[in-house]
Amino acid sequence: MKKLASLFLLIFVFSTTAQAQKWGYFNSEFVLSKMPEYQQAQAEFDQLAQGWMEEINAMNEEVERMRSEYRAEEILLTDEMKKERLAAIEEKASAAREEQKKIFGFEGLMFLKRQELIKPVQDQVFEAVEKVCRSKRLQMMIDKSSDGMALVYTDPRHDYTDYVLEQLGLGDPNDVIDNERYQNK
Template identity: 45%
Template sequence: MRSLVLFLLVFVTGLSASAQKFGYIDSEYILNKMPEYKKAEETMTRLTEQWTRDVSAKYEEVAKLKVKYQQEEILLTQDMRQERQRAIEKAEEDLKDLNNSIFGLNGLLFQKKKEILKPIVEEIYKTSEKIAKKHKLSFIFDKASDLSIFYADPRHDYTDFMLEELGLSSK
């Protein structure tokens, strides 16, 4: 009796596992077709360039302080040298803090990118959920993500369905 129950349990589990459908999309391809994403990229590029200029200007200030100190070092008293060295160290620390606050983990760049891309990513997730329900898929993988897909049968590619649902042309 136990072996019959075990056999039925394995059989039913095998049926449900084989009934699962999956598909994949190429989010990178989809994003490149979205005008909103192109605008977001342009905005991020402008912000990055501005912040890079700001950090570079601060770096040049620190470099000028160092050069000026080296030129005047011989003429300075011991107290004046120490004061200038502290000023240079403070300027370097400020530069480091500025760089980290903009380009560091959870810096302005990261936060702004997250803010700008959030509605776009949400739209892709909602659409993929819609596609999954429409085509009775259990899983949708992203070919463009870090998830390794060594081979993908093109008949499981739902990228065009996503583009269609988003109102974008695949051409």
């Protein structure tokens, strides 16, 4: 799917260049690697992630230790004691899963901390890209880092979202499409 999106992006870029639009590309990974702020944020993030990983591993090891003890003592335990031990093991395992989900799950602590630490640095890069695009009169800038290609900047004059919404009957009747406002930016 990602390769299909990259292919579509390339086709789009080459078709727009035929219309005399200027575009450029840059490598965000290379740029970020040259920024001390990024290196510091990434080091802090890695340290936090390592700590969280160790915490989850310790919880899982405790669950395994409890299971091992239960298996070793199972024949000596009464039915009531077995139920209590199994319930305690399941409770500990459930707590470990919940903690893992809270930290590493979708929009968990790890995601939020990454946003907090890395996003300001990325915002600096995007602002620099926008300034370069405006000074060099580029309509588009593509990031060619190893993650695949992505449009990082597009000249708002070439945004036809409102026209598409209008064509679908979803446009806001009070919204005036005004691409002229972007002409002198």
